[in-house]
Amino acid sequence: MPWPAVERSWSIEADVEQPFVADRQSSLFKSEAQLSLEQHLQGNHHVGTSAHARSSLVPDTQPRDAKPRLLLMGLRRSGKSSIASVVFHKMPPNETLFLESTTRIQKDSIHSFMDFQVWDFPGQLEYLEPSFDLEDIFGSLGALVWVIDAQDDYLDSVARLNRTILTVQQYYPGINVEVFIHKVDGLSDEYRQDTFQDIVQRISDELSDAGYENAPVHYYLTSIYDYSVFEAFSKVIQKLIPNLSTLENLITTLSNNCGFEKTYLFDVLSKIYIASDTRPVDMACYEMCSDYIDVIVDISELYSWDHPLRKAKGEQVQEAESHVILHDETMIHLMEMNKYLCLVSVIRNPEAKEKKGLIDMNCRTFQDALNEVFSRSWEQEQEEQAARDHGGP
């Protein structure tokens, strides 16, 4: 039986990896507490998987880990680590030039409204070789994000992606494959579309030649120098949210009633949006909302210092609220929902602006509903967890 041996090699690798992860974290100004928490969680995770691995000899369809996992894969130098740093660690895009090549699987735990992991794979890693435990990599999959460098020759990458899809889908047919056609900032509009068409065509042709019709593969044009990569990640994450439709319904009701032009529910830390109303996504609105979060977060950094002499002068709602009216009378309204999420809306309707109080009240009602939705799903998870522990070995 190969299982125990493989398990051991994994845990050794994990040990070696810790200082490296810590290094990367500390350079991004994480507090020590956060750092040790993450290490602790990662350590736990490995204990968890090895405990589960025994039971997974019997193939089970249940995800072994409650945390969905995003796998970033692709050829070397295609931009996987840059994407992870820009989206999840707020690194300025031009600093990604100095990122070193990834040599081990980088595992990042993201603690947000929904805990998930991002695994950044080194491009040269041959994970399809038998020495790698496919179950360990793809077992608790959320999505496979394949990054293709659109400025480079992509035939190799496409071939490798197809091989990966064909191998993986035999065992895990429910896998979401998300293809990021990356670094498109350097391409002209026309060429960008051509590349997109060409890659889509090649992948779907090869997959259907291999007898895999209608593969669940989605394509995105991305670049770290604009908002497209956040937009793409938003779409990827949204597929992993169990009650997305409930959230979308809630937001649509809210924005119809308040006369909002467009509303997004943002994850503050990564600035990916986890839901929005059902009106078409407008890049201009998205950019303004996302930048406005930056403004508020940055200003808060400057004025949120603690001092015993700083005293409040009266009652105030606990959650932050902010709005700005621009030169053309557009209003951007931001309201904190909970620790991780905030609701940002663009309001152009002149009547709506006079009823600021009503809007605030509606948003508070929405906040209650939202937190109820999340607490429901948490309860459910806990119940499932309890049931599993109960029925487990």
Place this chain on the structure above:
Amino acid sequence: MDARKKKRKVLLMGKSGSGKSSMRSIIFSNYVAKDVRRLGATIDVEHSHVKFMGNLTLNLWDCGGQDAFMETYLASQRGNIFSDVAVLIYVFDIESREVDRDMDTYNAIIDALREFSPNAYVFCLVHKMDLIQGEHRQRIYEERSALIRSRSEGFRVDTFGSSIWDQSLYKAWAGIVHKLIPNLTVIERFLSAFAKKIDAEEVILFERSTFLTVTSVSSEIGDLNPIFDRHERLSNIMKAFKHCAARNTSTTPASAGFVVMHTKTPQFNIFLGRFTDNTYIFLVVPPGEAAYNCAVFNTMLAREGFSKAAASGRTDGFPLPPPETPDDHATNGSA
């Protein structure tokens, strides 16, 4: 000198390629940092007029820095260039390999300036600081500014380390315009009286189009804020958002702006609004819904007082009531 319309001549000098035109474009022409790659070399002198705070016009002389131009400035053009100068801004490139030669040129410029406008202010910007590794930055900057001071006899020189990629550029330029604004003491006196009335932790006045800090006052508690570069960081944050708003509402950055911004958090409340035609006021007050609304209301009243005073023409350009009136306004408002 006419107090109403002040025209100040500002010389912008330094070696070719040191970044003079880049910073001028970012501060006054709404460029973003990466756009400056498009700028070519400045030929001879580029004149531009920048209106600042309504009554102050900066007459910017952006002097191309190639050696040939430098020689003509010092020789045939000497009287024309160096007379009547209010401010000389000299830009040093931190990465320069010929520091001694730079210093000699600088010395020659200073000599010419002493001859024609001995009362000018001199600011030296040690530019492109972002190219130096973080841990050496402070040390190298201090060495360089000591060197600069030793070569500028006859002038009290202010030096700043700057980079177009972060807020240090705003710090340097805010320092420069701070020296040029007429009746600054009146403005400051008003602001501190006003801040006390509304119990604000901090009140900052920003110039409208450049978002440079004109002046600021903070209360005893506000002074305890551990972040010292917050003003220039605010300039940077708000200007970046202005660019974003302009981009997405299809207007030019020059015409984009904010009408009003309210932010309420459990730690602080912030109000940003148009104050006079050329300034934004930025209030930081402690949390508390009622106190905040009162502060905003008082700001609006003070603004009305300002515009009335301006209409009656009692003040010079910057519409300021006599020093005792702001107290009246504020008391009326809160009563």
